[in-house]
Amino acid sequence: MTATTEAMAPQAILARLPAALARLLRAEAGPLLPAVRAEVFGPQRFAQHGQSLGVTHAARRPAWRGAGSFPKFFPRLRDNIRMLREAQAVLALQAGGGDEPGPAALWLLDNFGLIEAQLLAIHEGLPRSYFRSLPVLEGEPLAGLPRVYGVAWAFVAHSDSAFDEDLLVHYLAGYQTTRELDLAEMWALPTTLRVVLVENLRRLAERLATHQAARELARRCAENPAACPLPVLQALCVPLALRGVEDVFLTQLGQQWLEPHHASPETVPAAQRLWLAVQLQARLPAAGTLAARQQAEQTADNLSVSNAVGALRAVNDADWPAIVARSSPVTQLMLGDALFAAEHHKSRDQTLHGIEALARRSQRSEMQVAQALRSLIDNAATTSGSSTITTTAGHWLHGPGRPALARALDLREPLAAAARAL
16 A cells, blocks of 8 residues: 555545544444334234233332442433434534435424433433433333333334324233333333433434445545545555445446446546456345335334334323323222212322322232222222221321321331321
8 A cells, every 4th residue: 555545544434524524434333233123013903012021021020228339221312312413513514515305304493492301301301310210111122221221112112102092001001911011110101211212213313324434435545536436445455344325326436436317437447447346246146126225224213213203292292191091900990989089080090199109108009909999998988987088089088097098008107107107
């Protein structure tokens, strides 16, 4: 390799790109992660998947010893927002330079304010301390993360990031036939869905922008073949392969060096043209198949991006009290009591929070506490001479009936603790 060639080593060529594009092509950034996307399910299939997922979701209560001892609930949330900002800058730069942005890029550019606002919405939705008490998964690939994160991840994947309340209710109902979710997990679901949607948008935006950077690099190489002799091209492909965009680079280069309506054979040395043809042939023998596959991936990404942006709005607008009421077996059990069903939602919330607290104190499940509570309420309703007050949940959770409910749960409460509950 001559001194001139050495000066035009891959690092030097990458350095000639705008800094935002060059950063996206660094091997140190690691391989691009696939979109959070799987087979799309309808209501019945979602219920079945929820049921099977519940079987596999073995979880435990975390035992955090201090504020800094528990892992972050929101995996790489700040890094996701940072990458989304970088991708938005790249896409805006390319659009400003005359490149026609595709549908996915337009969705990201037009809705970036909404996406960026999710950082605030996630932090304001529930404090991080709220998640310390949530059960965490024991098995990979999400071991150590709250169980509700795994629940949200599967829903986003199998809905292709779209949000549908009825589908979610079917899914949660199926899940809870085999694994009961705590009420706290149900209320963490809106925030957790936002986290997973932002994670998916980050993956999609990073791939979109990195592909754009790889194509721009290929265009610059194609326009100046003398600056990209064969050894430099081969060296360039190493970081691009590690990043997962070597095929994108080679496809773009092939369009400009090998296709008749683009190519100028006299300007491209034969060695470079032959090497490129061999590389493309080795990847996909059928002519045009590589480009067709990339086009299919772009089409799928376009849909996922538009779905995710729409889902962020839908999650914000959804009637979550109604969703929880439809999806929570504990709430459904309590709604079977006419007085509870007739109460204002604030009174219902007080009852449900009381059930949560008593479940923690008694080491029983929330369903077991709710069943014991309903049994006392129902017995009082059928007992001659009972006061109407004894048929209300508050009488047993916070009033004179509290000791009887504690005994039903084999819970020995000190007098002071019992008095505070009254």
